[in-house]
Amino acid sequence: MATESDDEQTEVLKQQVENWSTNTNECFTIQLLKGETVTASFQPSFTYPIFGEEERVFGYKDLSIILSFATHDLRPRLEIKHGKLFSEGDVKPTDIKEALAEFLPAYAFSDARRETGSEDAAADSFQPPGDMIKGYMSKGRKYEIWCASLTEAAARQILENMEILIPMFIEGGTMLQLGQDWSTQRWKLFLLYEVDRKPTPNTSPYSLVGYGTSYRVFTFPDRTSVTEGDQDLSILNGESLETLFPPPDQTSSNHSSKTGSPLDLPSRERLSQFLILPPFQGEGHGQQLYNTMYAHLTSPTNIREFTVEDPNEAFDDLRDLCDLLYLRANVPEFAALRINTDPAVLTPEKLLPGALIPTDLLVDGAARERIRRTTKIERRQFNRLVEMHTLSFIPASHRSRSRLTRKEKSSNADDRAYWFWRLYAKQRLYVHNRDELIQLERAERGVRLEAVLDGVLEGYAGLLERVEGREGAKGMEVEETEEEEVVEGATKPTQRKRKKIVVDEDEDEDGEEDGMVGVEVVANGHKRPRAN
Numbered sequence: 316m317a318t319e320s321d322d323e324q325t326e327v328l329k330q331q332v333e334n335w336s337t338n339t340n341e342c343f344t345i346q347l348l349k350g351e352t353v354t355a356s357f358q359p360s361f362t363y364p365i366f367g368e369e370e371r372v373f374g375y376k377d378l379s380i381i382l383s384f385a386t387h388d389l390r391p392r393l394e395i396k397h398g399k400l401f402s403e404g405d406v407k408p409t410d411i412k413e414a415l416a417e418f419l420p421a422y423a424f425s426d427a428r429r430e431t432g433s434e435d436a437a438a439d440s441f442q443p444p445g446d447m448i449k450g451y452m453s454k455g456r457k458y459e460i461w462c463a464s465l466t467e468a469a470a471r472q473i474l475e476n477m478e479i480l481i482p483m484f485i486e487g488g489t490m491l492q493l494g495q496d497w498s499t500q501r502w503k504l505f506l507l508y509e510v511d512r513k514p515t516p517n518t519s520p521y522s523l524v525g526y527g528t529s530y531r532v533f534t535f536p537d538r539t540s541v542t543e544g545d546q547d548l549s550i551l552n553g554e555s556l557e558t559l560f561p562p563p564d565q566t567s568s569n570h571s572s573k574t575g576s577p578l579d580l581p582s583r584e585r586l587s588q589f590l591i592l593p594p595f596q597g598e599g600h601g602q603q604l605y606n607t608m609y610a611h612l613t614s615p616t617n618i619r620e621f622t623v624e625d626p627n628e629a630f631d632d633l634r635d636l637c638d639l640l641y642l643r644a645n646v647p648e649f650a651a652l653r654i655n656t657d658p659a660v661l662t663p664e665k666l667l668p669g670a671l672i673p674t675d676l677l678v679d680g681a682a683r684e685r686i687r688r689t690t691k692i693e694r695r696q697f698n699r700l701v702e703m704h705t706l707s708f709i710p711a712s713h714r715s716r717s718r719l720t721r722k723e724k725s726s727n728a729d730d731r732a733y734w735f736w737r738l739y740a741k742q743r744l745y746v747h748n749r750d751e752l753i754q755l756e757r758a759e760r761g762v763r764l765e766a767v768l769d770g771v772l773e774g775y776a777g778l779l780e781r782v783e784g785r786e787g788a789k790g791m792e793v794e795e796t797e798e799e800e801v802v803e804g805a806t807k808p809t810q811r812k813r814k815k816i817v818v819d820e821d822e823d824e825d826g827e828e829d830g831m832v833g834v835e836v837v838a839n840g841h842k843r844p845r846a847n
């Protein structure tokens with residue numbers, strides 16, 4: 316049984332823990348260093364992957380943890396400063412270096428390069444690994460995007476140097492665990508640098524702004540011929556693939572030269588990690604890097620599709636904006652897509668209650684498939700972009716359920732278009748949310764689907780506002796943009812701006828097919844459910 320003095324002791328202990336504990340998001344500073352000059356300084360968004368859920372360390376007064384990165388090769392250096400240390404009994408202060416050990420290369424904890432002066436010499440002659448694939452100017456400053464295979468030692472080194480930034484800035488983000496085997500050839504590193512046109516002596520002109528990684532996954536040539544499960548051949552654990560296509564470094568001397576590399580197989584490219592360093596966010600660099608990665612990764616003929624691994628909301632916003640601006644400006648067949656409201660095509664028999672939604676008639680199915688294949692945009696993302704684009708031609712004043720009482724029979728073309736647009740979008744959302752919806756009573760399903768659709772609409776409306784704003788301003792920007800472009804290694808245009816959209820949708824949409832699957836033509840619900 317706890318006595319009064321036990322309680323007092325517990326209270327004292329609690330007080331001590333509080334007095335000696337420090338929030339690691341607050342005491343942690345990340346610095347970018349050019350020579351010994353600090354060019355930028357910022358705090359991490361998350362430190363829980365390093366210091367635990369509470370994001371606190373114990374046992375220090377006036378603690379400050381400074382992690383500096385050389386701006387060019389991201390070589391890290393750790394400095395820990397503190398006042399008094401807790402020293403009572405056996406309780407020791409948190410071992411900060413130990414907590415950071417698995418996130419940083421060993422040399423981050425020592426100063427050898429700095430002490431020998433080799434840092435400056437290396438900086439002077441530094442060139443990013445790989446090839447420069449894009450250059451652009453923004454606000455009078457020069458930027459370059461470089462792409463390197465992660466088989467290149469210098470690229471790998473840079474990635475290892477800065478990988479701690481992923482768990483620090485992407486919620487749930489983890490560091491890559493690359494092996495030493497041939498499969499590393501599937502990986503690419505994209506580095507976005509600002510290039511100082513008048514660098515000071517003994518410093519590098521290159522300063523990292525952001526980076527992305529991608530990897531190649533094998534796919535069947537015609538994904539649509541498979542309806543269930545993930546079609547990546549990577550599920551074969553490489554064994555069958557390697558039998559068919561021995562990797563180059565393991566190819567025996569009697570191996571036929573006819574046999575290609577696994578990298579030449581029909582594949583998807585998957586964008587894996589994407590980060591613009593905080594001091595450079597919100598300046599359009601995310602768009603530049605995304606557009607360049609998309610254009611570069613989709614250009615080989617054996618690449619069938621461009622996908623993104625676990626995007627977060629901010630990335631989804633960036634991707635939606637970039638993709639929609641690109642398709643509307645550069646793919647005329649996409650720009651021409653509209654909701655079909657022609658009663659001669661959408662005959663009463665096609666719209667009987669209980670009939671399946673004729674999505675291929677509502678928005679030209681053959682054209683959609685053609686565009687999707689040539690642009691290589693992943694199916695779910697592409698379908699969402701078609702929804703956004705076709706919605707944009709329906710005036711906002713007609714996007715109201717109260718105007719839908721006469722459904723397809725409405726005499727107003729915009730009201731009819733809105734009715735059909737809702738049917739069209741509901742088809743995809745039904746398939747996507749099928750698992751949840753089939754558990755509901757039939758009547759509830761309609762209501763739930765309407766609610767999901769309203770949430771989607773809200774997001775689309777915000778995005779369209781930004782897209783149209785950009786397009787409206789484009790005429791005025793054209794001259795400046797063309798002047799600013801210094802290298803056009805990529806085919807996607809330079810554009811910028813915003814907003815968010817989310818539903819209950821996962822990344823890969825294997826199994827979701829267009830066409831007349833799933834949803835029936837249903838009457839609109841009468842309630843006004845909450846948007847999700």
Ligand SMILES: CC(=O)SCCNC(=O)CCNC(=O)[C@H](O)C(C)(C)COP(=O)(O)OP(=O)(O)OC[C@H]1O[C@@H](n2cnc3c(N)ncnc32)[C@H](O)[C@@H]1OP(=O)(O)O
Nearest residue numbers: 588589590591596597598599601602627629632812813814
């Ligand atoms: C696959 C993955 O790796 S997912 C993880 C993505 N990475 C992160 O979340 C790390 C931290 N954040 C970042 O690195 C950056 O802020 C990014 C990549 C999200 C965006 O890059 P930025 O250079 O800031 O974007 P950029 O200036 O080009 O903005 C373009 C548009 O993206 C969208 N956007 C950018 N940042 C955000 C954000 N934090 N929240 C919502 N939308 C955003 C907006 O639509 C923006 O247009 P706007 O300027 O009109 O608002």
